[in-house]
Amino acid sequence: MTSDKTVRHTHPADLDEAQCWDLLGSAELCRLAFLGEDDHPDIRPVNYFVVKREIYIRTAFDSKFLAVAANSHVALEVDGEDDASYWSVVVRGEAAQVTSEGELHRVGAQHFESWTATPKQFVLKVSSESVTGRRFPKFPRFSPPVYAVPLTAGATAEHREQRAERPSPIPHFEPSSPD
Numbered sequence: 001m002t003s004d005k006t007v008r009h010t011h012p013a014d015l016d017e018a019q020c021w022d023l024l025g026s027a028e029l030c031r032l033a034f035l036g037e038d039d040h041p042d043i044r045p046v047n048y049f050v051v052k053r054e055i056y057i058r059t060a061f062d063s064k065f066l067a068v069a070a071n072s073h074v075a076l077e078v079d080g081e082d083d084a085s086y087w088s089v090v091v092r093g094e095a096a097q098v099t100s101e102g103e104l105h106r107v108g109a110q111h112f113e114s115w116t117a118t119p120k121q122f123v124l125k126v127s128s129e130s131v132t133g134r135r136f137p138k139f140p141r142f143s144p145p146v147y148a149v150p151l152t153a154g155a156t157a158e159h160r161e162q163r164a165e166r167p168s169p170i171p172h173f174e175p176s177s178p179d
Contacts (some may be wrong), residue, residue: 015133020089033075058120068165089133098123
């Protein structure tokens with residue numbers, strides 16, 4: 001059993017790019033974030049496969065496909081767990097339809113089956129611009145009290161100072177420390 005002292009000093013860890021790609025290759029389902037046709041962010045679960053650090057997604061001719069064709073900036077998030085930890089990987093990049101029959105055959109897209117019955121005749125390839133990830137150790141869960149306190153610039157600065165956050169935003173929020 002883990003002691004309270006160990007739990008308080010166990011923190012999430014950043015993953016390097018190679019670790020992120022290993023984890024991406026071990027999963028099949030992610031969330032694809034994109035700017036929808038109504039200019040609002042949208043997110044959809046999609047299954048995918050990785051070939052040589054490129055991410056391929058089979059898709060139907062649907063609103064997701066049309067939105068990504070209109071604005072190719074996308075993000076993907078994949079989460080998972082092992083015996084000791086939870087992990088999350090975020091890929092930010094550009095999506096483009098694969099229009100080369102040679103590439104489709106080379107990557108084996110014809111053998112990749114969708115999790116849904118909807119026919120998926122098109123393939124999108126996401127070329128990464130950044131890949132980041134974090135590993136969160138498993139430990140007994142703690143739910144601190146919550147407060148209805150408005151977010152102010154001063155409160156935000158104090159929170160960052162207490163947590164020694166990096167000045168640039170990262171795509172994840174760390175769980176609060178039970179100190």
